Amino acid sequence: MAQLTYLEAIADALRTEMHKDERVFLLGEDISTYGGAFKLTKNFHEEFGRSRVLDCPISESAIVGAAIGAALNGMRPVAEMQFMDFVTCGFNQIVNVAATTAYRWGIGVPMVVRGPSGGGVGANPFHSRNSEAWFAHASGVKVVCPAFPADAKGLMTASIRDNNPVVFYEHKGLYRKIKEEVPEGEYIIPLGKARIVREGIHATIVSYGSAVHFALSAADELLKEGVSIEVIDIRTLVPFDQETVLASARKTSRVLIAHEASLTAGFGGEIAARIAEHAFEHLDAPIMRVAAYDSPTPFAPTLEKAVLPNSTKVMEATRKLLLY
Amino acid sequence: MNSNKPLDLSAKVPPIKPSKLLSNSRRIEMFTYMLQAREFDLAMQRLNRQGRAFGGVYSQTGNEASSVGSAYALGDKDVLFPMHRNIGGHFVFKQDLNTLMLAFLAREGSLMRGTDGTGHYADVKKRIYGNVSHLGAMIPVAAGFVLASKMRGESVVSMTYIGDGGAQTGEFHEGVNFASVQKLPLILIIENNQYAYSSPNSVEFACVKLSDRALGYGCFGVTIDGTDVELVYETCFKAAERARKGEGPSLIESITMRMRGHAEHDDFSYVSREELEYWKKRDPIDRYQKYLLTKKVLSLDEITSIRTKLIDDIRSAIDYAVDLPFPSGEEGFKNVFID
Ligand SMILES: Cc1ncc(C[n+]2csc(CCOP(=O)(O)OP(=O)(O)O)c2C)c(N)n1
Numbered sequence: 001m002a003q004l005t006y007l008e009a010i011a012d013a014l015r016t017e018m019h020k021d022e023r024v025f026l027l028g029e030d031i032s033t034y035g036g037a038f039k040l041t042k043n044f045h046e047e048f049g050r051s052r053v054l055d056c057p058i059s060e061s062a063i064v065g066a067a068i069g070a071a072l073n074g075m076r077p078v079a080e081m082q083f084m085d086f087v088t089c090g091f092n093q094i095v096n097v098a099a100t101t102a103y104r105w106g107i108g109v110p111m112v113v114r115g116p117s118g119g120g121v122g123a124n125p126f127h128s129r130n131s132e133a134w135f136a137h138a139s140g141v142k143v144v145c146p147a148f149p150a151d152a153k154g155l156m157t158a159s160i161r162d163n164n165p166v167v168f169y170e171h172k173g174l175y176r177k178i179k180e181e182v183p184e185g186e187y188i189i190p191l192g193k194a195r196i197v198r199e200g201i202h203a204t205i206v207s208y209g210s211a212v213h214f215a216l217s218a219a220d221e222l223l224k225e226g227v228s229i230e231v232i233d234i235r236t237l238v239p240f241d242q243e244t245v246l247a248s249a250r251k252t253s254r255v256l257i258a259h260e261a262s263l264t265a266g267f268g269g270e271i272a273a274r275i276a277e278h279a280f281e282h283l284d285a286p287i288m289r290v291a292a293y294d295s296p297t298p299f300a301p302t303l304e305k306a307v308l309p310n311s312t313k314v315m316e317a318t319r320k321l322l323l324y
Numbered sequence: 325m326n327s328n329k330p331l332d333l334s335a336k337v338p339p340i341k342p343s344k345l346l347s348n349s350r351r352i353e354m355f356t357y358m359l360q361a362r363e364f365d366l367a368m369q370r371l372n373r374q375g376r377a378f379g380g381v382y383s384q385t386g387n388e389a390s391s392v393g394s395a396y397a398l399g400d401k402d403v404l405f406p407m408h409r410n411i412g413g414h415f416v417f418k419q420d421l422n423t424l425m426l427a428f429l430a431r432e433g434s435l436m437r438g439t440d441g442t443g444h445y446a447d448v449k450k451r452i453y454g455n456v457s458h459l460g461a462m463i464p465v466a467a468g469f470v471l472a473s474k475m476r477g478e479s480v481v482s483m484t485y486i487g488d489g490g491a492q493t494g495e496f497h498e499g500v501n502f503a504s505v506q507k508l509p510l511i512l513i514i515e516n517n518q519y520a521y522s523s524p525n526s527v528e529f530a531c532v533k534l535s536d537r538a539l540g541y542g543c544f545g546v547t548i549d550g551t552d553v554e555l556v557y558e559t560c561f562k563a564a565e566r567a568r569k570g571e572g573p574s575l576i577e578s579i580t581m582r583m584r585g586h587a588e589h590d591d592f593s594y595v596s597r598e599e600l601e602y603w604k605k606r607d608p609i610d611r612y613q614k615y616l617l618t619k620k621v622l623s624l625d626e627i628t629s630i631r632t633k634l635i636d637d638i639r640s641a642i643d644y645a646v647d648l649p650f651p652s653g654e655e656g657f658k659n660v661f662i663d
């Protein structure tokens with residue numbers, strides 16, 4: 001096992017799959033010579049050639065559309081959005097072509113659309129968005145949001161091997177921030193399996209992506225006070241591992257949902273509804289949520305800090321939940 | 325040809341430009357597909373009036389030469405991404421009538437299990453890939469399909485279509501540019517049938533010819549008379565040859581007329597009688613029939629018997645399909661994802 005960053009773990013998954021399977025290829029903007037905006041595919045073109053690390057014009061519809069066409073013709077393309085914000089420009093291809101193909105034609109579209117998402121890095125409203133819930137609502141695309149390097153590798157492997165379109169949200173703030181032991185070689189984590197990152201008894205925090213780390217540090221703090229928090233990383237929004245979440249809700253009777261995406265119509269609302277419907281009688285407190293304020297993600301650090309969730313906000317909300 | 329200028333109503337109908345690439349037996353085959361497309365269209369109009377076909381029924385009348393001549397120019401490894409007025413292409417690619425009728429009527433056992441209608445289906449074994457309603461969306465997909473072929477060193481040409489309206493989408497631009505940059509073997513036929521729903525060309529674009537855009541993309545472009553099936557065939561055959569040689573995509577503007585409303589609900593009162601008269605004289609089937617008769621490729625009797633057989637076959641496809649039930653509601657829950 002090697003110590004890899006989140007970014008290196010994703011690159012490792014891509015590289016391993018590209019060695020193993022000739023059908024896998026990458027397409028995106030500035031991904032070959034330049035190695036991608038975040039250097040995730042640095043030197044890939046030397047290893048695999050430029051036709052499998054295909055530099056494309058700034059045309060997200062064409063990039064996603066071409067990936068769909070190639071997937072229909074036996075390939076397993078991985079399309080990079082330079083920033084996940086720009087997936088809006090390829091939205092039509094994902095929700096209308098890729099998402100409907102299995103349903104209408106009975107044919108898979110084994111394609112991954114991946115890229116850096118998320119805020120907290122002083123970008124701006126157009127380089128910070130967490131738009132995963134849009135695709136969870138599309139019916140027909142899988143949605144993956146890893147929080148840890150090893151998970152990112154295992155889930156990327158599963159995404160590439162999946163016969164359905166997958167939108168893979170990487171958190172750019174995590175790219176170089178966290179490092180952990182990542183299994184070498186082929187490593188796969190099935191889509192649709194939540195992970196209990198920490199076991200606890202007094203309350204559950206359900207989260208994904210960057211918010212898992214907010215939850216963990218809140219749990220660390222509270223542990224000093226003798227409060228034991230269970231932290232669940234759902235890892236994939238679609239498919240959603242309802243059972244693991246419900247089991248934890250039934251166990252702790254108090255649930256907080258945390259995500260970096262904005263509150264209204266965020267995926268937390270869906271999780272809350274499932275818990276309310278299936279575990280209502282087990283709850284000792286209303287389901288609470290911590291999410292970004294319903295605004296674009298602002299530029300100045302002070303503003304960004306104000307609107308985005310963080311460990312402190314998650315901890316405060318958890319205290320409120322415990323005191324209810 | 326000029327796509328964005330008032331019609332010269334007194335202009336003479338030009339003669340068919342015979343293609344040296346066609347034998348008489350292939351001429352008859354093309355003509356038969358055109359007749360089949362026309363008769364299928366008339367049948368769908370009838371079914372729609374009888375309330376037995378639901379959803380949009382988009383007339384093919386006026387588009388037979390464009391659809392058949394283009395698809396007929398492809399080889400047996402090439403793929404077709406037809407649009408809503410390309411039934412002719414489905415026939416050229418050997419789609420059988422029963423399958424097509426079932427799909428159009430969304431009856432039990434149809435290709436898309438009732439999940440979608442009209443000609444949207446894919447029939448992979450027949451190398452027919454369908455479309456989605458969103459105009460322009462299939463252009464990048466058709467390009468990506470042959471990007472994959474090219475990566476594997478296979479010689480496959482991909483042909484798709486767009487209208488004078490759909491050609492104004494962003495995906496048209498992105499798709500054609502991408503295909504040009506990658507020099508992909510893509511043939512895009514812009515079927516300029518004068519209207520996009522109720523909007524004439526003057527609402528849709530300001531350039532003289534839509535094929536002029538080819539210069540901006542660095543690909544081949546030409547505007548042709550889309551009611552002359554031999555000209556359409558020859559133009560597309562050469563485009564496919566260039567594509568196979570690695571010379572990249574072709575943008576072929578095929579000038580035709582949509583002879584009915586956008587779909588059957590539309591009375592097309594916004595189209596003038598004079599304009600329809602002008603185009604009636606250029607009916608692709610009448611033009612070709614006249615040519616085939618003059619050249620003695622076919623006799624009137626032979627044409628009548630071909631037509632009678634086509635009508636009979638369509639009638640039995642309708643008989644086969646209309647009495648079948650709709651799929652069970654259970655189908656609606658299947659295949660959102662596949663294994
Ligand atoms: C992106 C998009 N916008 C609007 C529509 C609704 N619509 C369906 S067909 C049509 C007109 C299409 O005109 P054209 O592209 O010229 O094709 P034609 O029907 O004339 O063959 C419109 C507006 C659509 N299907 N897709």
Ligand SMILES: [Mg+2]
Nearest residue numbers: 487488519520
């Ligand atoms: Mg039109």
